[in-house]
Amino acid sequence: MKLLRSERFPAILLLASAALGLLVANLPFGGAVIEFSHAHLPIPGTPIDLSLAHWVSDGLLAIFFFGVAVELQYELTTGELSSVRRALQPAIAAAGGVLVPILIYLAVAGADPATRDGWPIPTATDIAFALGVLAVFGRGLPSPVRVFLLALAIIDDIVGIVFIALLFAHDIQLGMLAVGALLVVVFAILSRIDPDGRGPRIAVVALLTGTAVLAWAFVLLSGVHATIAGVLLGLAMQQSPAMRARHVLEPWINGAILPLFAFAAALVVIPQVSPRELSPALWAILVALPVGKIIGISLFGWLAMRMRPRGTAPAVAFPDLIAAGTLGGIGFTVSLLLANLAFADDAAIRDQAILGVLGGSTIALVLCAVLVSLRARHHRRPASS
Template identity: 35%
Template sequence: MHPHKTPEPAASAAQTPAEGARVFSRGSYSEKLRIGEILRKETVGGILLVAAALIAIVWANSPFSESYFALRDFEIGYEPWHLQLSLGAWAADGLLAVFFFLVGLELKREFVAGDLRNISKAIVPVAAAVGGVAVPAAIYAAINWSHPESLNGWAIPTATDIAFAVAVLAIIGSHLPSALRIFLLTLAVVDDLLAITIIAVFYTEDVKITPLLLAVAGLLLYTFLAQKYRRFFGLKASAAWFILLPIGIVVWALVHASGIHATVAGVLLGFAIPVIRSKASGGPEAGPGLSEIFEHRFRPLSAGFAVPVFAFFSAGVAVGGWDGFMSSLTDPISLGIIAGLVLGKPIGILGTTWLLTKLTRAKLDASFKYIDLLGVAVLAGIGFTVSLLVADLSFGQGTIPNDHAKVGILAASIMAAILASLVLTPRNRHYRAIEAEENTDDDGDGIPDVYQQGRQE
């Protein structure tokens, strides 16, 4: 810390937004760097995801479509362990577990060592994420209320695809302020957690007790070793994953065999990893711990391989030409998904934020306005990856309702991307000015001056 600067006082863990308080502030410099690194990786992953989905859609509607579906449905694995699965199922149950492992890891890190460990900073974005899940689900249910066979898809429009969203930001050249980037990532991570909770609670029918109990025992062992690896094995954090990874795979296989969707195991395994609070965040230790090591190793695997491969196997839907496409769009399933993502997401996010700021008399950070928040809320309507997963769970892969759901997801994601671009692009000049301010380091100490002031602008 520069000697002539006054450090910002730490917020109390019990603090809630009060009159004069700021919500969605830019946070700490370390948080800006960490979030920026995550979003750069997700940008590359998002571009790969979009490319994989486009290839799947073109292939599924080409004269060679039979080869695409034959590849997706090709089975491989060991049946006695309940692991003889199609390649599409391996992508959904196996590869997405890596994605959800990072969701669990990121959420724990954010609330243990990140800026959101303070209730005053966490309450609004978390509540906004909840609103962004509840309102789309309600809109879908309202549209499909007279179609009981379609109601099972109510959770499809609840998720936000962070990789797709930041890829859109990269394409339109948006320079979102760090406060809005942190808000977008928080939204995506929290509603991914809510989505996996919905999957565990509402999409699990036949639970097998023995593999479930064995999975719990394995998870407890995994958690114990993750917390005590130094004491019992004298291992460095960079080596401990050689022991934890095989145990994690066994836990995943047991959860899958129990009848609970295997991606739930990914989140639980992520939660089990200890997070070190560095000296900068008020903790006793500095340097990378297991959470940093795992994030560094698995983020490229998730963004660069797992999610794009899942998108390739899940996004391929034969629309049956223009007439088939229009028929799909007029299905109440598609209409509910489109309305939920394109309208419900921004209504839920923006409405919850506005209500909380009015109730607490808090104000938005001075670096942006409600129009900027609207742009991010519309961008959050890109619900691609997890929405495709929930569609498969709701209607079954290869069924007509599932195909119509996927058409709705694709259409809604494209519409949300276009609308968000129309809102955010005209604000780029303002965002560049904020970016310049956040990078100014007049005293040359390596930390931008605005992050050393005892105020949040």
């Protein structure tokens, strides 16, 4: 369990799972595995009927987003984003890390109506990978740089959540959504009845779990993407039990949910065509993730440092901002989900967009490993001399 709570191993496991999914899809039996992932598993007596792949992306991934939302709640109330002054610099840099990749994507693929809707895909940063890269390669980075990098990744998570909520809802059933929202309120109240966990814990956990599952079901049936239920529940839960719940769920999220999602999302057959025949979406994501993030984060981050008022955190050096940009280009989890949502109706483009996410994230990961290592060595040098 300790290994699954670490920052390094989950990132390695996530990368290995994505690589395994891509490998399996391109082996002779890959077609059978892909077909199996599309097999439906309905809940008898309910309207819920999801494929195995969607049970992972709409069901299990809601638990991941619950954990993300708990962390966001902590950072927004008592952590690194708890005041405008502390959040301003990474927020400006994150804005650049969203806008520039969008512009690059639209410049490459925006002229084609079939691929235009993929512009949100290169805006996400995978916080699990961000933590993993910092743990492996960032030893010696000063506290302001680490805080900036982590705040940047957290803000990118917020942006990804907003895109999922606003852009990919369809045929919204307001009645179902209202019931889901009411159940989130009930969940919030229940979490505050015994926040210290001194009462009958099994009964409280059973009530909270049942209410959370019902809220997820009604949000799913409302037409809003079901992962938003996880976000709402994580933000609504009282902080003390929420942190305990996240601690309990963390090994399952890192050791099972995220690897399963990465494997399922990467079940993509590599097209046997010439580069000219590949979708513009692939090339747009392949460039926008590493290049767009580096340009956007470093440029906007530099402007934020120049404009910072007195009393704010120390300035982050421009080379550190470039390293932060490479970190932001590691999309993986949320970018894979966005690719599945943006091209849900076109399997061929969706698969190529996923290949773009995997390729662009891998390029960013390699660049990030090199630059973060160099910056960490630079910052350790004065301390050792």
